[in-house]
Amino acid sequence: MTGLIPFRWPAEWKDPSKLALLRGTPINCLAGQAPPPFPTGDLKFIRLEKDSPPDGIAVRAGVWPWVLPPERDVAEAGPTGAPWVDSNVGTIHMARTLAPGKPVWLTYAPPAAKQGPPLSSFARPVAEAAAHGARWVITLNERFVAGLDAGSGEALQAWKRLAAALNFFERRPEWRNWEPVAALAVVSTFEGETELLSYEFLNMAPRRQLAFRAVLPKGVPHTSFDKQKAIVYIEPGPPEGEVRKRLVAFAEAGGLLISPRGIVTTPPDQTRMQYQFHRAGKGWIAVPPDAWYDPYLMVRQVHLLLGHRLDVVRVWNGSDVGSYCLASPKGDRAVVHLIQYGAGPTLPVTLGFDTPYRVARVTTLESERILKPSRGELGVEFAVGEFSDYAAVELEV
Amino acid sequence: MPWSRREWLAAAAAGALTRKARAASAATVAVGRCSSYGPAVVPVMATMFGQLGGIAGLVSGKTVAIKINMSSPLRERTGFRPAWFTRWTHPDVIGAAIRLFHKAGARRIRILESSTEDAHPLEENFLIGGCDPNALLKLAPSVEMENTSGLGSGHDYSRLEVPGGGLIYPGFDVNHSYAKCDVMVSMAKLLESPAAGLSLSMENMLGIAPVTIYGDAAGYESPSDEPYGERTAIFATGKRQPPHTSPAEKNPDSPREPGYRLPRIVVDILKARPVHLAIIDGVESQTGTRERGVRPVKPGVLIAGLNPVATDAVAAAIMGFDPMAARGKPPFENCDSTLQLAEEAGLGPRDPGKIKVLGLPVAKARFPFR
Numbered sequence: 001m002t003g004l005i006p007f008r009w010p011a012e013w014k015d016p017s018k019l020a021l022l023r024g025t026p027i028n029c030l031a032g033q034a035p036p037p038f039p040t041g042d043l044k045f046i047r048l049e050k051d052s053p054p055d056g057i058a059v060r061a062g063v064w065p066w067v068l069p070p071e072r073d074v075a076e077a078g079p080t081g082a083p084w085v086d087s088n089v090g091t092i093h094m095a096r097t098l099a100p101g102k103p104v105w106l107t108y109a110p111p112a113a114k115q116g117p118p119l120s121s122f123a124r125p126v127a128e129a130a131a132h133g134a135r136w137v138i139t140l141n142e143r144f145v146a147g148l149d150a151g152s153g154e155a156l157q158a159w160k161r162l163a164a165a166l167n168f169f170e171r172r173p174e175w176r177n178w179e180p181v182a183a184l185a186v187v188s189t190f191e192g193e194t195e196l197l198s199y200e201f202l203n204m205a206p207r208r209q210l211a212f213r214a215v216l217p218k219g220v221p222h223t224s225f226d227k228q229k230a231i232v233y234i235e236p237g238p239p240e241g242e243v244r245k246r247l248v249a250f251a252e253a254g255g256l257l258i259s260p261r262g263i264v265t266t267p268p269d270q271t272r273m274q275y276q277f278h279r280a281g282k283g284w285i286a287v288p289p290d291a292w293y294d295p296y297l298m299v300r301q302v303h304l305l306l307g308h309r310l311d312v313v314r315v316w317n318g319s320d321v322g323s324y325c326l327a328s329p330k331g332d333r334a335v336v337h338l339i340q341y342g343a344g345p346t347l348p349v350t351l352g353f354d355t356p357y358r359v360a361r362v363t364t365l366e367s368e369r370i371l372k373p374s375r376g377e378l379g380v381e382f383a384v385g386e387f388s389d390y391a392a393v394e395l396e397v
Numbered sequence: 398m399p400w401s402r403r404e405w406l407a408a409a410a411a412g413a414l415t416r417k418a419r420a421a422s423a424a425t426v427a428v429g430r431c432s433s434y435g436p437a438v439v440p441v442m443a444t445m446f447g448q449l450g451g452i453a454g455l456v457s458g459k460t461v462a463i464k465i466n467m468s469s470p471l472r473e474r475t476g477f478r479p480a481w482f483t484r485w486t487h488p489d490v491i492g493a494a495i496r497l498f499h500k501a502g503a504r505r506i507r508i509l510e511s512s513t514e515d516a517h518p519l520e521e522n523f524l525i526g527g528c529d530p531n532a533l534l535k536l537a538p539s540v541e542m543e544n545t546s547g548l549g550s551g552h553d554y555s556r557l558e559v560p561g562g563g564l565i566y567p568g569f570d571v572n573h574s575y576a577k578c579d580v581m582v583s584m585a586k587l588l589e590s591p592a593a594g595l596s597l598s599m600e601n602m603l604g605i606a607p608v609t610i611y612g613d614a615a616g617y618e619s620p621s622d623e624p625y626g627e628r629t630a631i632f633a634t635g636k637r638q639p640p641h642t643s644p645a646e647k648n649p650d651s652p653r654e655p656g657y658r659l660p661r662i663v664v665d666i667l668k669a670r671p672v673h674l675a676i677i678d679g680v681e682s683q684t685g686t687r688e689r690g691v692r693p694v695k696p697g698v699l700i701a702g703l704n705p706v707a708t709d710a711v712a713a714a715i716m717g718f719d720p721m722a723a724r725g726k727p728p729f730e731n732c733d734s735t736l737q738l739a740e741e742a743g744l745g746p747r748d749p750g751k752i753k754v755l756g757l758p759v760a761k762a763r764f765p766f767r
Contacts, residue, residue: 297623304517308524316474316527348476352527376479377488377528383477 002103004057005166006031006046008139012149016040021148025163026170031105031137048107048137058099062088062106062136065128066117067320067342085341087322088125090203092134094190097214104134110141117343119144119158120388123165123365124339127390130169131324131337133176138162164365165390175335178326182211183310184302185225187247188234189217198234200295201302206322210303211312217243230256230306234292238263252281258302261287273304314352314378321346336393338384345386354379357395364391424746425449426702426711428757431680434482434489438680438699442493445701446501448755455580455673455703457502462578465491466586466601467510469627471525475683478693479527483683486584488528490678490699492536494584499537506537509574511546513608516624519544545572546624547609554607554620556644557669564661564738565651568644568669570620575605575670583672583705587679587696587712589766591686592633593659594728595718597709598675599735602666603628603659616640632662656724656732664738667705675708676701679715684766696764698757706745707752710736717765720747727767 007027016038028043030036035045046054053059063086088106095104106129110116117124122144129136140148147155169175186205188198205212215223217235220243225231231250233239238259239247251257257280264285268276274289286305292298313323313336320342327334334357340346351360357380360371364387373380384393427445431437446452465486475483491508498506512522519542523530534540543549551573558568575581583598590596593603606628609615613626619642630636633655638645652658677700685691698715702708710720713736719726724733736747746752749759 300515304521308521311524314525314527316472316479319470319472348474350474350477377532378524381527 004029004044004046004103004135005170006105006135006137008032008048008107008137009036010140010145012145014038018148019043021159026166027138031107056102058095058102058104060088060091060095060104060106062091062108064108064111064117065125065339065341066121069115069343085207085320085322087203087206087339087341088128088134089132089206089322089324090199090201092129092132093202093212093214094199096133097216098190104129106134106136107139108136109139110144112141116141116143119147119154120161121343122158123161124341124389126162126165127169127337127365128322128339130165131339131390131392161365168363168365168392172335174328175326178328178335179227180211180213181227181312181325181327181334182213183227183229183312184210184212184306185223185228185231186212186214186234187217187220187231187239187243188214190214194235197292197295197298201232201234201299204295204299205303206324208299208303209311209313209315209318209323210299210306211323211325220246225250225255228255229310230258230302232258232302233260235260236291248280248285251283251285254282256283256305257285258305259285259287260291263287273301275301275305309378312353314381316350316352317347318349321349323351332397334395336395338387338391338393340387340389340391345388348386349384349391350381351384351393352376352379352381353395355395355397356380357382357397359396360384361394362387362391363394365389423704424707424751425753425755426700426704426708427755428711428715428759428762429699429701430697430757430762431699432695432697434487434680438489438493439496441699442490442676442701443497445699445756446497449701449703451501452497452674453501455501456498458504459579460505460507460577461498461503461580461582462507462509462574463491463494463582463584464575464601464605465508465510465584466588466596466604467512467519467522467526468604469513471512471514471522475691475693478683481526481528482681483691483693484586484588485526486586486678487680488523488533490676490680491584492533494582494676495533495536495540499539503537503539503580505539505541507574507578508533508540508542509545509572509605511572511604511606511608512544512624513546513612513627514625516547517544518542543572543574545574545605545607546612547607547620547622548572549574554610554643559665559669561668563647563665563668564742565646565648565658566644566662566665567647569606569666570610570639570643571605571670572607580673581670582674582676584676584678587677587682587698587700587716589684589686589716589728591688592655592732593663593735594730594732595709595713595716595735597677597712598672598705599663599667599709599739602670602672602705603632603663605666605670606632610639610643618642633659660733660735660738663735664742664744667739667744668742672705674701674703675705677708677712679712679764694764694766696762698762698764704745706736706739706747710747710749711752711754711759714749714759715762715764717763717767720749 427448429441520530554570555576585601588596608624609620679696679698
């Protein structure tokens with residue numbers, strides 16, 4: 001199931017002539033409630049039914065990835081007044097954590113044509129899913145289908161762009177095995193009464209460019225946290241048994257463990273941001289003043305406890321851009337996926353890193369160029385520039 | 398961080414550290430040519446402080462508050478140019494002042510700014526902007542930072558009354574840092590402002606108003622816990638009043654127009670929290686406004702004075718504007734002249750004929766912004 005690249009065949013297409021569109025694309029599978037009413041050759045069909053997910057695939061609903069346009073009668077701003085971004089990052093990472101090894105498919109449909117996004121931006125959901133290690137079941141809206149039926153230049157160009165995004169990721173299969181670069185690990189069951197809080201944490205952290213890796217408590221004893229500086233344990237109560245032992249050992253080795261009350265019974269050594277700080281070996285255990293209830297505040301607090309100095313990627317002029325950094329096993333190469341959720345091109349984006357990368361290749365859906373770094377106050381910076389929907393910044397030490 | 402011999406000699410020769418500030422220098426403004434950031438800033442600033450009569454009398458043994466300009470959005474650059482070069486007071490200018498204040502005997506130096514985005518420690522906002530705060534914090538033994546958008550490290554807000562009652566507000570509730578300081582320094586950037594004409598040392602003081610009380614998401618009954626939002630609804634458009642716990646404006650029937658309100662609120666704030674030293678970073682900047690489009694520029698000047706009105710008037714002249722211009726003339730096309738209102742309020746002179754400029758003459762420093 002891992003290599004399947006799904007496309008939801010539009011119900012309007014009753015004959016096989018449109019199969020020609022799939023030539024030159026890596027799409028190798030059709031998905032939906034029923035197969036097309038004609039032979040589809042080598043294309044596999046995966047039945048997607050609401051209450052009966054296919055075996056071996058973690059299917060999630062998902063949302064169209066964008067900044068909600070102002071004309072919609074819905075909330076337009078987040079708690080900080082920043083534009084409200086609908087993204088699937090939290091959904092994907094939670095699904096990947098809960099079902100390790102299983103491909104994650106997102107099955108959302110695009111917004112209706114009237115208020116929907118431009119056809120060219122259908123490459124964005126493809127890129128967002130692929131960048132984070134999932135697949136979007138490519139689903140066209142009525143306008144896109146009608147445009148392709150009519151042979152409109154806009155629709156054909158948009159289809160090519162979408163296919164280019166698919167091909168881009170297929171040519172780089174090694175990225176699927178690269179590890180996220182993150183100073184923070186989020187440990188949670190992502191279930192029960194903690195599900196909303198831990199899911200929203202994964203959802204909101206990217207809005208602050210706060211990189212994380214998600215780990216289940218049962219995976220803690222077998223996970224190396226060598227590359228993390230902090231772990232936040234999101235459960236109603238403190239960790240117990242082996243998990244507690246391992247997490248406390250992480251703190252004692254110099255890390256910061258942020259855990260619900262009860263993990264330590266001694267008086268705190270200091271208080272910062274109302275969190276009680278307990279010395280643990282070379283590191284610290286931080287306990288919140290009260291039970292977490294607001295994921296926005298929680299993400300902010302955790303980010304500040306960790307400190308922006310440890311930000312993996314610094315993004316300037318990217319208020320509607322999400323970043324996700326992966327590194328090769330040797331650590332000599334990395335890629336930063338940049339997803340632009342707003343409409344139109346971005347402002348000229350600059351990325352900053354502590355790691356002294358010496359060269360970057362910026363690939364957008366339209367172009368590719370090599371960049372040399374400039375020296376910033378906090379490390380190296382790359383003038384990535386403007387792009388629409390997606391850019392990959394490949395870095396070499 | 399130890400001083401270089403060059404910095405010591407420059408500071409000593411200028412008398413920046415030893416002489417006491419003279420009362421007669423209130424309408425004196427020093428202008429220095431400074432073509433780039435880096436080590437060049439300290440000797441230029443030292444010379445300028447000397448021209449103002451020295452700063453020892455002003456800062457020795459005192460707690461000095463420096464209100465910098467680090468306006469939101471924190472993650473926005475002008476093109477690829479970091480905001481330190483275009484919109485914000487550059488760290489090298491802040492650092493130069495810290496060094497000179499420390500050497501002149503300042504007991505405690507506090508760097509202050511209020512973010513309209515968040516209640517982060519100011520150090521974190523420096524990092525978000527792409528600058529290491531430790532470089533400034535380590536310049537002297539007693540340097541601190543505080544984000545004054547809310548209570549910060551204080552337990553209560555401090556009430557600053559406007560002597561004579563004020564034009565719009567009779568008083569303001571502010572972060573404790575602005576009350577518990579002996580010396581107030583406004584350290585601004587050489588900029589235009591779409592709403593107030595000029596964004597210099599006077600307009601910079603608008604930012605002392607905490608966002609929890611004067612921001613768009615401020616509470617109605619009492620200050621909000623979390624600061625966010627611009628100061629539009631309360632200050633600019635007057636669509637609402639501050640929380641009940643803070644002084645309400647004097648005349649709710651007065652014009653609700655930003656061009657009327659903001660210049661007057663600036664004057665009220667300056668009367669409530671006088672500025673002892675104004676420093677304007679014009680080494681690099683940007684012309685224009687967000688609405689009209691902006692362009693990074695290098696005017697290559699530093700401007701300092703003991704009176705913010707006189708200092709801003711000289712800065713306006715350097716930018717190619719007439720400090721005597723009234724509403725309707727650049728840069729006050731959309732607002733009343735803050736310079737005029739401040740002069741009428743007795744805060745200082747704006748008439749170039751009444752201001753003594755030392756150092757680089759205005760004609761040689763001139764860098765037209767339009």
